[in-house]
Amino acid sequence: MTTADTQTRQGVLFALAAYGIWGFAPIYFKAVAFVPALEILTHRILWAFFFLLVLLFASGKIRQVMVALRSPKQLLLLTLAAVLIGLNWLLFIWAVANDHILDASLGYYINPLLNVAIGVLFFAERLRRLQLYAIGLAITGVAVQIITFGSVPWIALVLASSFATYGAIRKKLPFDSLTGLFLEVVLLLPLMLVYFIGFANSDASNLLANTWQLNSLLVFAGIITTVPLLFFTGAAKRIRYSTLGFFQYIAPSLMFILAVFLYGEPLSADKLITFVMIWTALALYSYDAMRTHRQVRQAARAIASAEKTSSH
Numbered sequence: 001m002t003t004a005d006t007q008t009r010q011g012v013l014f015a016l017a018a019y020g021i022w023g024f025a026p027i028y029f030k031a032v033a034f035v036p037a038l039e040i041l042t043h044r045i046l047w048a049f050f051f052l053l054v055l056l057f058a059s060g061k062i063r064q065v066m067v068a069l070r071s072p073k074q075l076l077l078l079t080l081a082a083v084l085i086g087l088n089w090l091l092f093i094w095a096v097a098n099d100h101i102l103d104a105s106l107g108y109y110i111n112p113l114l115n116v117a118i119g120v121l122f123f124a125e126r127l128r129r130l131q132l133y134a135i136g137l138a139i140t141g142v143a144v145q146i147i148t149f150g151s152v153p154w155i156a157l158v159l160a161s162s163f164a165t166y167g168a169i170r171k172k173l174p175f176d177s178l179t180g181l182f183l184e185v186v187l188l189l190p191l192m193l194v195y196f197i198g199f200a201n202s203d204a205s206n207l208l209a210n211t212w213q214l215n216s217l218l219v220f221a222g223i224i225t226t227v228p229l230l231f232f233t234g235a236a237k238r239i240r241y242s243t244l245g246f247f248q249y250i251a252p253s254l255m256f257i258l259a260v261f262l263y264g265e266p267l268s269a270d271k272l273i274t275f276v277m278i279w280t281a282l283a284l285y286s287y288d289a290m291r292t293h294r295q296v297r298q299a300a301r302a303i304a305s306a307e308k309t310s311s312h
Contacts, residue, residue, distance in 0.1 A: 011238025015247040018231035021224065023254025026096045026104070028224055030263070032217055033097035035204045040221060041090045042192040042200070045185050047222025052182040055226070064179045075183075077169055082184035084166040088159060095155050101259035102271060107159030108252040109278045112245065113138045113285060114164040122168060130288035134281040141277025145270045153274065177233045181226075246286065 032040055056062045068074065095104045113135050119125035127135075146152050170180060196205070207215055235244055256275075259265040267275075 007238045011235045011244075014231045014235035014238065015244055016250070018228045018235060019247050019250035020254070021228040021231070023251040024258070025224055026101050026255055026258050026263075028217075028220065029093050029096040032221075035218070036200070036202050037090055037094040037097060038195060039200050039202055039205060040093050040218075041086065042196045043218045044089060044093075044221040044225050045086075045188050045192050046196075047219050048225040049182070049185045049189055049222075051222050051226045052178065052185060055178060055230070056182055059178065061176070061179055064175070065182060068175060068179065068183055074173055074175075075187075077173060078175070078180070078183055079187050081166050081169040081173070081180075082187040084162045084169070085184060086188050088162040088166065091155065091158055091162070095159075099263065099265055100155050101255050101263060102265050102267065103153060103155035104159060105252040105255035105259060106153060106271070106275060106278065107156035108163075108255070109249070109275070109282060110138060110142075110156060110160040111163055112248055113278075113281060114160050115167060116285070118164055118168045123171075128288055128292065130284050134285040134288070137277055137281040137284070141274040141281070144277070145274045148270070148273075151270050153271075177229055177236075181229060245289065249282065 029040070056065060068078075092104055095101065116125075116127070116131055117135055120127045142153060142157070173180065175183065204210060204214060204218070207218075210218075235247075260267055
């Protein structure tokens with residue numbers, strides 16, 4: 001087996017691990033559903049800070065953090081990104097605790113299609129015909145739910161839009177995923193600590209009075225934030241980003257299965273219609289991506305073959 005084959009295999013395993021952890025994350029957040037969502041968010045940010053700090057020192061990237069802190073313009077943009085990802089995390093935690101995992105699943109199905117739309121609007125990317133059909137079908141699915149059934153899938157829409165906008169902002173910034181996430185955590189941490197020290201008053205807010213089992217669960221919030229990101233980064237370095245994109249459906253699919261078969265959330269007619277339209281849109285989107293990828297590779301081979309022939 002060649003080095004490239006080994007790296008590809010590792011990349012696939014890392015991608016499966018990252019999206020698998022994200023997909024099964026509702027099980028963890030259900031286990032701590034008795035703790036207010038804002039407190040769980042505080043623990044997620046607090047313990048992620050310590051884990052990321054250790055990782056930054058271990059990887060020698062702490063200097064990049066120091067450099068980033070000297071760029072006010074970039075920090076301002078990163079603050080906006082931090083607020084968006086904080087909102088995304090908070091809503092996801094609340095949705096899981098309040099039996100809205102199906103809505104969260106729908107949001108992360110919509111996200112890749114929203115990324116395409118943002119690419120067109122803000123990065124001057126060209127929209128291919130099948131991509132246009134896919135986005136139109138997704139919009140139709142949401143519109144049918146709103147117009148026919150009178151229910152707005154606001155959880156899904158806020159999760160999808162906040163994460164897609166966050167991704168677009170991060171795309172403009174020069175930070176790697178580890179450094180960027182640490183800076184986002186640093187920016188959110190003071191506000192979270194003010195809330196936790198001054199306002200949190202649940203039965204779990206006094207860490208000294210908690211059992212070690214509960215405190216371990218709360219600390220785990222930081223691990224579930226950082227570990228999948230490390231797997232994702234490892235995967236992105238080893239396989240094509242276009243290939244990595246096909247793994248992104250694993251997480252919402254696992255959430256869907258958990259919601260329906262483990263937690264018994266009702267799959268009402270309006271949600272089912274929207275899901276079917278989104279799945280169809282994603283099938284079109286995936287087919288277009290595979291076809292375009294194949295055409296690019298064939299063109300590259302043809303050019304390489306022509307250059308080889310001309311050199312002889």
